[in-house]
Amino acid sequence: MTAPTPDAERTQPAPRVDSEVGPLRAVLLHRPGNELKRLTPRNNDQLLFDSIPWVDRAQDEHDAFADVLGGRGVEVMLLAESLVVALADERAHAAAARTAVDRRRLGNELADALASHLSTVDAKGLADVLMGGMTFEELPAAEGASLVRKMHHPHDFVVDPLPNLLFTRDSSVWIGDRVAIASLAMPARARETALLDVIYAYHPRFRTAGRAYGAHSAPVEGGDVLLLSPGVIAIGVGERTTPAGAESLARSAFSDGLAHTVLAVPIAQDRATMHLDTVCTMVDRDAVVMYPAIRDTLRAYTLRPNGSGGVQVDGPDPFLTAAATAMGIDHLRVIDTGLDPVTAEREQWDDGNNTLALAPGVVVAYERNVETNSRLADAGIEVLRISGSELGTGRGGPRCMSCPVARDSL
Numbered sequence: 384m385t386a387p388t389p390d391a392e393r394t395q396p397a398p399r400v401d402s403e404v405g406p407l408r409a410v411l412l413h414r415p416g417n418e419l420k421r422l423t424p425r426n427n428d429q430l431l432f433d434s435i436p437w438v439d440r441a442q443d444e445h446d447a448f449a450d451v452l453g454g455r456g457v458e459v460m461l462l463a464e465s466l467v468v469a470l471a472d473e474r475a476h477a478a479a480a481r482t483a484v485d486r487r488r489l490g491n492e493l494a495d496a497l498a499s500h501l502s503t504v505d506a507k508g509l510a511d512v513l514m515g516g517m518t519f520e521e522l523p524a525a526e527g528a529s530l531v532r533k534m535h536h537p538h539d540f541v542v543d544p545l546p547n548l549l550f551t552r553d554s555s556v557w558i559g560d561r562v563a564i565a566s567l568a569m570p571a572r573a574r575e576t577a578l579l580d581v582i583y584a585y586h587p588r589f590r591t592a593g594r595a596y597g598a599h600s601a602p603v604e605g606g607d608v609l610l611l612s613p614g615v616i617a618i619g620v621g622e623r624t625t626p627a628g629a630e631s632l633a634r635s636a637f638s639d640g641l642a643h644t645v646l647a648v649p650i651a652q653d654r655a656t657m658h659l660d661t662v663c664t665m666v667d668r669d670a671v672v673m674y675p676a677i678r679d680t681l682r683a684y685t686l687r688p689n690g691s692g693g694v695q696v697d698g699p700d701p702f703l704t705a706a707a708t709a710m711g712i713d714h715l716r717v718i719d720t721g722l723d724p725v726t727a728e729r730e731q732w733d734d735g736n737n738t739l740a741l742a743p744g745v746v747v748a749y750e751r752n753v754e755t756n757s758r759l760a761d762a763g764i765e766v767l768r769i770s771g772s773e774l775g776t777g778r779g780g781p782r783c784m785s786c787p788v789a790r791d792s793l
């Protein structure tokens with residue numbers, strides 16, 4: 384006789400995402416932690432935050448975000464907990480510890496000392512260092528009395544903190560039943576993917592999941608990847624994702640049978656528009672909310688398999704036309720926020736266009752974007768408003784802060 388399936392297992396949906404708006408079943412979030420306490424006015428620019436967040440309040444805001452999702456029946460997985468579970472496997476522990484040791488910066492003696500120290504800490508302790516970083520003064524005094532140690536300030540980092548873990552959207556993306564680990568462009572975020580790699584390889588929930596995109600190095604960030612409909616992927620190309628990254632992801636998705644069309648969408652290489660999802664997110668099966676200033680100028684190259692192992696590239700064409708054609712619909716509706724240019728620019732900066740769909744026509748949005756939200760509501764979209772005064776200091780909204788792991792098919 385086989386043992387009955389425990390309730391917890393029975394209710395966990397299998398990882399699979401093939402759209403932006405299919406009913407959301409499971410999501411990976413990161414509750415901000417000690418890594419945010421590392422931000423100072425001296426390092427916040429380099430660490431990609433626009434100001435210094437009030438950490439307790441950011442945690443409260445994040446808890447409220449998670450509660451909204453949980454209240455709608457979404458299973459919320461937390462990155463820190465998932466990492467600790469994965470690190471319980473000694474192979475994961477060893478692999479993850481290696482990724483924290485920057486031999487080039489520390490030199491061999493201190494690098495060896497740090498590696499030996501990390502090998503002695505438990506899974507929780509290692510996860511804390513991997514996420515929150517470690518300063519020279521925090522490294523136990525016995526470890527490595529090197530010149531490097533003597534010449535660094537006690538508050539310099541031996542292991543850099545990762546405050547942008549908050550934005551789980553960017554470091555990995557589910558396409559169908561496979562997960563693509565991103566290749567993050569900014570040095571301040573590059574190490575995040577090592578943590579995701581360990582979680583997806585060793586957390587029991589993901590152990591059997593296939594990988595998409597493989598170990599490519601051309602930059603692709605998840606905020607640039609929109610699953611417009613099953614088989615159709617839009618990839619923003621700008622400050623973060625490069626043309627080579629978009630082409631590489633397209634080839635890989637074609638060869639794995641995960642997509643039949645990829646749209647490569649050039650976006651301005653600015654901080655305000657660092658990812659495609661800062662200017663455009665889907666709010667319904669056939670509708671997007673989009674920054675009005677780019678509505679008429681956004682274009683797309685259309686990539687399709689050419690039938691002989693290569694890729695055919697057409698365009699560029701207007702994005703809305705190319706997207707509708709690829710999706711097989713008459714047109715892709717743009718919810719017209721109708722905002723004056725100054726309000727539109729302010730609300731775009733505050734992630735007004737960065738919504739997370741929980742189902743067709745139901746989105747989570749920052750409450751501060753009053754005008755955009757009321758236009759969405761007027762268009763029949765249910766807007767679940769959350770506070771983001773502190774969360775937004777890293778320049779990311781509800782979509783940026785969530786990596787959907789399971790959505791029902793439309």
Ligand SMILES: NC(=O)NCCC[C@H](N)C(=O)O
Pocket residue numbers: 430431432547550552553572605606607657658660661777778779780782783
């Ligand atoms: N998808 C997104 O737009 N993510 C926001 C990332 C914000 C983060 N501070 C960054 O600069 O990468």
